[in-house]
Amino acid sequence: MDTLDTLRNELLEAVQSAPDADTLEAVRVTALGKKGRITDLMKTLGHMTPEERRSFGQAINAVKDEVAALLESRKAAFAEAALEARLTSEQVDITLPVRPETSGTLHPISQTWDEVVAIFGQMGFSVAEGPDIEDDFHNFTALNFPPGHPAREMHDTFFLSEQEDGTRNLLRTHTSPVQIRTMLAQKPPIRVIIPGRTYRCDSDMTHTPMFHQIEGLVIDKAVHMGHLKGCLKEFVEAYFELPDVPVRFRPSFFPFTEPSAEVDIGCSRKGGELKIGEGNDWLEILGCGMVHPNVLKACGLDPEEYQGFAFGMGLERIAMLKYGIPDLRTFFESDARWLKHYGFAPHDVPSLTGGLTR
Secondary structure: OHHHHHHHHHHHHHHHHOOOHHHHHHHHHHHHOOOOHHHHHHHHHHHOOHHHHHHHHHHHHHHHHHHHHHHHHHHHHHHHHHHHHHHHHOOOOOOOOOOOOOOOOEOHHHHHHHHHHHHHHHOOOEEOOOOOEEOHHHHOHHHOOOOOOHHHHHOOOOEEEEOOOOOEEEEOOOOHHHHHHHHHHOOOOEEEEEEEEEEOOOOEOOEOOEEEEEEEEEEEOOOOHHHHHHHHHHHHHHHOOOOOOOEEEEEEEEOOEEEEEEEEEEEEOHHHOOEEOOOOEEEEEEEEEEEOHHHHHHOOOOOOOOEEEEEEEEHHHHHHHHHOOOOHHHHHOOOHHHHHHHOEOOOOOOEOOOEOOO
8 A cells, every 4th residue: 555655646746746738648648548557556456356456446546536636627727727828819909990891882873763752752742663564554555555556666665475365564664654553543633753663675875774764743633834844943953953954845745745845954065074054055854744635534534624744754864964974884784893983872861951962
């Protein structure tokens, strides 16, 4: 037992005095490894009598357990110390400035959409919406485009597959079908604007297969062309943020209005630079007119009792004029550099009181 006591004391002392984890591991191998001192001592039990084996085996196991427990305790202490040292050396200086992040910008179409809605909202217009996929009635027939009428050729239409009844739906060629849906769904007075996507088979610097329109519709009992012109003049001056923009109506033709007019605004092209609101030149920006009696009848309204006006414009076109964007196709090319140049701060919501643009 003196030998076992001596071994116990030596091993405990070696474990307690180990200066680091590597030395501690070496002590563990020396004590408890396959060729360790305690392991060698256990091998001597086979040469003892049963009574000696029982007594000496218990004593060896007690020493083994005590050394193993101290090894685990010291190992945990070294691990904790290593973690503390690592945490101290790898501290993050939270006083440093954050890494710069590129902020997103609002697309010019979204900005223009919000601007137009803000302007007409001040005039008492509400926003109406409808489906992009339409039927022939809402897109053509109810708007005074009878079957075979040459005015249908004004639109290069995306038709969908023929249905069981022989009819074909289509991607709407204008937002005017929403005017029909609005008149069928509610009674006058009506005052709505209709922004949305439209589709036509065309593509060049000033046309794309998908583009955006915004239309307006007013139906009441005493509406006339003077109201229409006053409404559009107020819109033009508010949108271009100019105090006095010359506006003229030029006779035109649309199947769904009578009389119909193109709206021109005064501008200057001197020196190859377009300036709106000054000079002696004119620039066409939208179409309008008094709602055709046939359209009112198709929606169940009596043209002897009600009349109204409608107008429509391309959002891309007025955005190009206001913000100097030369090519319509760039609106849809998903070029992040272009968007960074022409985009708007996402939280600057347009309003007439706070200003449409920053």
